[in-house]
Amino acid sequence: MDPQVTFSFEADLWVYSGNAAWHFITVPSEEGGAIRLFSGRKTGFGSVRVEAVIGGSRWRTSVFPDKNSGSYLLPVKAEVRRNEALAAGDRVNVMITINP
Secondary structure, three states: OOOOEEEEEEEEEEEOOOOOOOEEEEOOHHHHHHHHHHOOOOOHHHOEEEEEEEOOEEEEEEEEEEOOOOEEEEEOOHHHHHHOOOOOOOEEEEEEEEOO
8 A cells, every 4th residue: 555645735726717616726836746756646637536634624536737837736625615614715724645
């Protein structure tokens, strides 16, 4: 079993400009590079499975590679945004673990 690798960072929550109201956090480039290094085998579209924590909310999801930033995007689902009282533009403390 691969060891777990955890990263903590602070970043802004933003809304995708397409038709859907998807909310994301862009993983900072330093952490994105480390994710790329430690992630091993990736799933579809180069995504990496992670466990994410924001405040008291913990969930399993994937981070997705982002060509614009050269890093990864963390989707933040509506339930987490409601539970943590988050809105687009908020600065958020995030912890993600690879190989949860």
